[in-house]
Amino acid sequence: GQQVMQIPQYQHVQEGEDFTTYCNSSTTLSNIQWYKQRPGGHPVFLIQLVKSGEVKKQKRLTFQFGEAKKNSSLHITATQTTDVGTYFCAGPNAGGTSYGKLTFGQGTILTVHP
Amino acid sequence: DGGITQSPKYLFRKEGQNVTLSCEQNLNHDAMYWYRQDPGQGLRLIYYSQIVNDFQKGDIAEGYSVSREKKESFPLTVTSAQKNPTAFYLCASSIPGPGNYGYTFGSGTRLTVV
Numbered sequence: 639g640q641q642v643m644q645i646p647q648y649q650h651v652q653e654g655e656d657f658t659t660y661c662n663s664s665t666t667l668s669n670i671q672w673y674k675q676r677p678g679g680h681p682v683f684l685i686q687l688v689k690s691g692e693v694k695k696q697k698r699l700t701f702q703f704g705e706a707k708k709n710s711s712l713h714i715t716a717t718q719t720t721d722v723g724t725y726f727c728a729g730p731n732a733g734g735t736s737y738g739k740l741t742f743g744q745g746t747i748l749t750v751h752p
Numbered sequence: 753d754g755g756i757t758q759s760p761k762y763l764f765r766k767e768g769q770n771v772t773l774s775c776e777q778n779l780n781h782d783a784m785y786w787y788r789q790d791p792g793q794g795l796r797l798i799y800y801s802q803i804v805n806d807f808q809k810g811d812i813a814e815g816y817s818v819s820r821e822k823k824e825s826f827p828l829t830v831t832s833a834q835k836n837p838t839a840f841y842l843c844a845s846s847i848p849g850p851g852n853y854g855y856t857f858g859s860g861t862r863l864t865v866v
Contacts, residue, residue, distance in 0.1 A: 683854030
């Protein structure tokens with residue numbers, strides 16, 4: 639079945655350092671979504687990328703979708719303590735684009751030391 | 753405000769008991785989902801429903817059951833057949849079809865078997 643893999647599983651950074659998490663799918667994706675889950679909280683939708691090679695920015699966050707639409711990355715510039723949490727990528731199941739059924743990566747847990 | 757409400761927030765179950773987790777949404781979303789989250793793992797799909805009176809098994813449906821009698825409600829029953837039910841359960845909803853703008857998650861139910 640479809641697999642979505644994320645690396646690294648954990649990342650510890652000093653406040654002000656940059657952070658990147660990578661997402662790879664075993665199949666070509668029609669789109670990819672990113673979510674953030676704060677400690678003790680629930681996932682919150684951040685963004686969706688649809689086009690091959692697409693790059694989107696949200697303040698200090700930069701999201702990229704690979705040319706082959708099988709990989710994606712999230713880069714945070716100059717991390718802050720408010721960035722702490724788990725970042726998940728998710729892609730629609732193969733053939734599941736009609737109803738949004740998603741397969742989630744394992745997530746990258748980000749810790750920011752002040 | 754529109755959103756998804758999950759209850760209870762915390763639930764303790766004795767072995768051999770069935771328990772039902774509530775999920776209600778007022779977003780007028782057609783699609784609803786149940787995911788399970790274990791420490792260090794991503795979200796795994798239990799069941800999903802694209803429309804009232806219809807639902808499909810996800811990747812880990814064994815030991816669980818659902819119903820979708822109303823558009824707003826998608827309760828999950830964790831039966832005694834589920835061997836390892838202690839986990840964080842997340843309900844989500846979305847607009848199905850192209851242009852899906854991501855899931856909206858509830859705040860989750862933490863189930864512990866005692």
